[in-house]
Amino acid sequence: NAGVTQTPKFRILKIGQSMTLQCTQDMNHNYMYWYRQDPGMGLKLIYYSVGAGITDKGEVPNGYNVSRSTTEDFPLRLELAAPSQTSVYFCASSYFPGTDTQYFGPGTRLTVL
Amino acid sequence: ILNVEQSPQSLHVQEGDSTNFTCSFPSSNFYALHWYRWETAKSPEALFVMTLNGDEKKKGRISATLNTKEGYSYLYIKGSQPEDSATYLCAFYSGNTPLVFGKGTRLSVIA
Secondary structure: OOOEEEEOOEEEEOOOOOEEEEEEEOOOOOEEEEEEEEOOOEEEEEEEEEEOOEEEEOOOOOOEEEOOOOOOEOOEEEOOOOHHHOEEEEEEEEOOOOOOOOEEOOOEEEEEO | OOOOEEEOOEEEEEOOOOEEEEEEOOOOOOOEEEEEEEOOOOOOEEEEEEOOOOOEEEEOOEEEEEEOOOOEEEEEEOOOOHHHOEEEEEEEEOOOOOOEEOOOEEEEEEO
């Protein structure tokens, strides 16, 4: 079991560029989440999904898009990168929404210059 | 907006000291309370998921208690070691929205 995997590990973007952060889990979890880590602010939820084809906004969705075409994959897209999106991004998954442990991927460190 | 507060924000203890910190959450619509350990440059790892009032969980030198009626949970570390240095996050689940995380307590254990 690989658990939750994320690619890339690091990326530097120029303002206005686009990119997709990949997330895959092999635990057959229904629920998947994208968080960003802001210094001193802990984890902020960007988007989440309750199953293939169903996504919903979290606390900080602006500037991001997601899709969930399969149970395993939950990519996060940045369309027009801005310096405010410099952060570490974590993908997580769980079988149940809140009474089950969330398993986190290793993170993607993104810098927008 | 649900509010999950953790205190203190940061803590420095000597190796061998025991310590504890607090997570406060809304006392209504309680479903679950999570504790995660988050080492620098790594990803959060689950410690406990607690669902019942009065619940006590233990993993090695780390334990947690839960009081859902008054809306708090304590995390205890007995005989702190340098490898316990990390940020400890709690997260609250009300059944309506995804987990809401606190900002964490950053623990530094000095050898």
